Amino acid sequence: MIIKRVKLENYRSHSNITVDFSKGVNLILGKNGKGKTSILEAISSVMFNTKDRSGKETGKNFIKFNEKSGKIEIEFTANDGRDYILKTEFFKTKPKKQSLTDINGLDCEGDIQENLEELCGIKKGFEETYENIVIAKQNEFINIFKAKPKDREEIFNKIFNTQIYKEMYDGFLKEATDKYTKQIDYLSKDINSLKDNMEDKEEISNFLKEEEVLKESLNTEFSKTTEISTKLSNEIKDYEADEINLKNLISNIEDEENKIEKYSNLLKDNILEAKKAKKAKTIVEENEKPYLEYLEIEDKLKDFREIHTNLLQEQKLNTQYQNNIEKLELSNKTLKTDIANLEENISKNSEKKDSLDKNIAELKSKEEDLTSKLKEYENLLIKLEDLEKTKKKNSDKHLEKKTEINILGKELSAKKDLFVLINIEDIEKQLTVFKDLEKEIKSLEEDKIAFEIEIKTLKNASNELSSKICPYLKENCENLKDKEADDYFSSKISIRTETIEDLKKKIEEKTVILAEKSVFEEKKKQYFELDKTIKNLELSLKTEEVNLKEIELNIKSLDISIQQLIENQEFQDSTSLKEHKKGLEVELKNLNLDEKRENLKNLIESLDLEKEKILKNQSSIENNLKEIDEYCKKIKADTDKNIENVTSEIKIFENKLIELKTSYNEYIKNNVLAKDLENLLLKVEKSIKELYSLRFNKNSLKEKVFSLEDKIKNIKIDELREKFNILKDELNEISKKLGSSQEKIENYKKILEKIASQEEKQKKLLDELKKLEDKSNRANLIRNEVGKMGRAISKYMLSGISNIASLNFNKITGRTERIEWSNDEKDKYVLYLVGQERKIAFEQLSGGEQVSVAIAIRGTMTEYFTNSRFMILDEPTNNLDTERKKLLAEYMGEILKNLDQSIIVTHDDTFREMAEKIIEL
Structure with missing residues (x-):
């Protein structure tokens, strides 16, 4: 390449x-x-x-x-x-x-x-x-x-890729041999345990024969006693023919007893319904507080939704305000014409101002004397009114703080009641169980992955060995794999596949259980949030109580200051001071200086306003528009933020409604039945009275029966019945013995069946033990052979590399x-x-x-x-x-x-x- x-x-x-x-x-x-x-x-x-x-x-x-x-x-x-x-x-x-x-x-x-x-x-x-x-x-x-x-x-x-043999030797092959060893130990213990717990078969068989002989003897005795009992029964029937009237009375008693039973059942039903109603009332009382809280939150949620709607409307209004800014820009053009007119008016009004200034200067001296005294009174009045206002304000604040403290106290009490209902220890225990479950699932997942990797390794090893040609030696290696090795790999892969399926099922089962974890985590979160809220409320309550004491001290201090201010004066309070001040003001007013000053003031203000308008209109028109625009944007941002806050509050209240929904439903479901409690108690009382009347009638009928029995007492029917009952008891006793005997016989048969089953199981376990020992020997043989392969292959390869490398060494060094x-x-x-x-x-x-x-x-x-x-x-x-x-x-x-x-x-x-x-x- x-x-x-x-x-x-x-x-x-x-x-x-x-x-x-x-x-x-x-x-x-x-x-x-x-x-x-x-x-x-x-x-x-x-x-x-x-x-x-x-x-x-x-x-x-x-x-x-x-x-x-x-x-x-x-x-x-x-x-x-x-x-x-x-x-x-x-x-x-x-x-x-x-x-x-x-x-x-x-x-x-x-x-x-x-x-x-x-x-x-x-x-x-x-x-x-x-x-x-x-x-x-x-x-x-x-x-x-x-x-x-x-x-x-x-x-x-x-x-050299020979680590696979060491991994096989130390990995799944070792695991296989160890597993067979453990399985052999377990089977041996099972076989010994089975042998120790097996009863004596011969002894149980002898017990069974003895019990069958006893059963035959009891059957003979039962037949003889039955014959005598039948004879006595016929004699009693002859006597009963003379008791027609007595039977009629007894029939009437039975009718009364049926009625008693009927009303007893009715009484039980009524009592049961009353208990249910009482329980429903208890449930209603327990859930009344969450029910009322649910209704209160529902009203609050309604208010917040109205606020949300209003804020959305406010968003639309902001858009309209933006359009109004554009209209203002158009009106600015007309202001330029007004500025020219204002400058002309300023020139005319300046002449009027000079004339008024002269007139006012003449009256100024007199005004100063009156003003001085008036100023003194005004200062005193301001101080006195400030003190009185502060006192009133503190008094109002005192009342508000008391109201706030009462509200905080009620809220703290309500939170503490809710806090008591949550059992944090149970929640923590359950979360610990879930934590252990998560660890177990993680462990199962890791086992599953390990088994999948092992199956892949087994398949690769099986494929490499199936050719019987070593991939490195390139020569025939018949000892690397035979039918036993092939069976071993197939069996191992099958076992691991089944194990993976079992692990998947376990993981799915435990994952379903784990799904409940979020419920307990939410309860725990609610517990700590409630605890934090209670602590904050307690702190707020203490703070407000301290503030209340401070306000009370301030009020006392103000009373002292007011008393010091009015001491050695012509007045006793702010009202009398106002009267003195009013007299000076009338005298000052008679000078007509106020009117002149007012005219001058109006004139000056007019001039100032006109100047201000000119300056303002000339320099601030564009700035005002900019400020209006920024203000609109701020309003829009505030509105958006308020919408977001209100939406958040709505979500909180909706979640709270979901939390209280169960208590609300329980209250609704049980409220109707709880209201019916008094009606059910009346029914119970009525049934008791009716039952008492029926029992009285029954006792009257029994007295009549006793009277008839007294008439026929010479017939000695009791002796006959007594003999009959004795025989009946004997028959019952024999029947019990027969039942006990039959039970023992069945038990002995079951024990013998169990022994037979244990013998069969013992035989199967011995066969399985033999097979496991055989598999264990084969696995050890395969493991030992595989353990030697890596070193054998590497030696062969190293030998070849050494030979060629020696030639290269001779070439480059001579x-x-x-x-x-x-x-x-x-x-x-x-x-x-x-x-x-x-x-x-x-x-x-x-x-x-x-x-x-x-x-x-x-x-x-x-x-x-x-x-x-x-x-x-x-x-x-x-x-x-x-x-x-x-x-x-x-x-x-x-x-x-x-x-x-x-x-x-x-x-x-x-x-x-x-x-x-x-x-x-």
Whole structure:
């Protein structure tokens, strides 16, 4: 594969750049921060589906700052020899858009990612192979071979794709063997428990035979007693023929008893209805407060809706006001004519003003004396009136505060009553149950996902093993799978599928229960809101009480101030002061100075008004219009805000109505029945009286019966009946014994059936135990075999890589040593350089030897795992000294010349001489 051109628009730091590549070694050279790595990242993300440097896949990270989208266009020659163009566009708010076409513009059929895997020539594990083999990232060229054993194992297991066997060994195969072991333990306990709880079959059979003999004896005795009882019954019937009159009386008694029973039932019904009515009354009393609150809120809601309607009407009026502003603008034109007329009037009135000024000056002296005294009185009157007004205001405020305190007290009492009804402990307990339920659902979801992943892994493992050809060894491996293994995978997948269905049902059931959580959360929220409201009300109540005391103190202080002001004066209050002031005003008025002053004042005001009109009309016409316009806008904004607030209040009251609806309905439903309580109590009383009368009649009839019985007492019918009753009791006793015997017989039979069932169950459990033990042995066998596969495959692959890498090492160094790469239990992916007289681990090699061995291994892995003949090196000289950089450049040339294309990104020019094309940024 050869990349021919990469074009970037608004990608990372690049606004618009096109980079052309050639066959052979391509060197991207530039200082840090020039966007070199961004070009490699563009190739990696769109062609090989890798994550960006932050570990994310979203296109938002690729787009240049302040841009809405970015584009990447790559032209390349694929392994089939044809040219293709891959276009990718990233967006901030929607998924990326991608297309793959050939050089003629024809779209490639099928999935783009699958096509790229084929065209790029990577055999398997597309993203992983690229990440770990095709591209050598910064600091990984040599360090990957010097890592700790555990880290090396994790890295190379991923590269060789052998971690699946370890995951199978430690994962679902271990789980399977552990599960079989647990099931065997449980079955063994069940079998032992069944054996311990099973009764003695022979002993129960003997008990059954004994009871059947006893039953036969009781049947014989019952027959004899029945014969004697029948004879006595006939004698009693002969006697009863002489008791016709007595029977008639008894019949009458029975009629009375039927009536008594009828009225007793009626009395019970009435009592039951009365209880229901009493209960309904209790419900009505309990729900009366919410019912009244519901009606009150309903009225408030009606008022708010009227306010809402008025505000909407006000919105319409605002529009009309805006139209009136336009009319005002038209009227401004006429004002300019008025200004000219006003200026003419000012000139005429100035002459009148001068004449009045002379007349007023003559009377000024007298006026000053009177004015001085009047001013003194006026000051006193102002002070006195202010004090009296303040006192009245405080008195009114005192009354208002008392009213507010009463209202707050009632509201606080109502809130406390409502607060008591909510049991927060029950709500908290229920919410804790819901919290545990959420955790359980989350756990079930995680189990479900884990089982789905396991089924996928089982299917993949089954498919890979079904061919009986190892995907890495490329040779026949009959021991990898047989019929037992196939049965195991099918059984395992079936069990996991059933388990997932069970988990889905459990999740659905628990989700239905969890739906009630919001109800309890709302109750909890209501509880804390109510608690907060009560605390605020209590605080407000205390504050208002403090304010009331302050007002009372102010009133006392004002009384003292008023008394001090009127002390040693000619008046006692503001009324008498007004009388004195009035006398001075009359005297001042007789001077006729007021009239003259008034004329002068009117004249001056007229002049001032006319001047003001001129100035105002000349300078403020446009400003006034602007202010009116702003005021209209403010009114509109206020109106909109008021509409929003009123809408919010309406919503609150509507929600409150929904909360009180249940109590309201309960009150309506039970109110009618509660009102009927007194009527039902009267019916009960009437039934009791009627029942008393019937019982009295019944007792009278019984006395008549006793009289008739006295007449026939010599017949000794009682002895006959007594004998008959004794026989009857004997028959009952025998019947009871027969019933008890039959019950024991049935019980013994059931016990024997239970024993038979337990024996059958024990047999089935033993069979199941045997099957489980057999399955457990097979599962352990499969697990042990799978556990060995990963290391066996990796050893085989490492052997092949070591052989080819040794040849590469000999080429680039001219030395005869060979590379030995092993993966044992203790030495995990350890590299050795082996000669005739030495065997040295990679960590102990010199810097030059480490570089040459790493290059040989890297080159071999690129050929071994891909058909792309393509390699990328990102800053390969990072953290290397000068000598190692030269060795890397020298030896790397031998490996890279065997590839179709390689791209090296670096900030130094170590590879400049070996490059076919140099791209400087």
